[in-house]
Amino acid sequence: MRLFELQRYYSWIIDRFHISTQMYQLRRYGKYYDFRWLEDRLLPLGFRLVFCTRTAVSFEAARAERLKISGNRSQYDDLQAFVTEQELLDDLIGKSALPTLKVDISDNDVSNAVEKIADWLEQTGGLSVPTEPGSVAT
Secondary structure, eight states: OHHHHHTTTSOOOOSSOHHHHHHHHHHHHSOOOOOHHHHHHHGGGTOOEEEEEOOGGGHHHHHHHHHTTOSOGGGGSOHHHHHHHHHHHHHHHHTOSSOEEEEEOTTOOHHHHHHHHHHHHHHTTTTSOOSSTTOOOO
């Protein structure tokens, strides 16, 4: 966290950060870790969450595409595990204090998803540095 505070004028894209940690700890150990302290420090820096989701029925088609390049094909044998994880992530993200955009990528239209994300970032001030600590447009 301190690195982000020291480098506040950098742009960061962080995949699977604290929400993913919460999910793993809940699923693996039944333990919930409260990262509100972390979000309270991320918020003034302008951090946001982008949650890419898909419908449960679209996982089959996504698996077919992923198997074309996967080095570990067996990890996609149980699609229900992905659906369950997505549901838990959705619940955890719903409790987050960070501004959040949920993007459905069931259609695999990456260009459209990128446009939605870019538009949202622009609309919410996510493409500029917050002018004052704690000033995040939502």
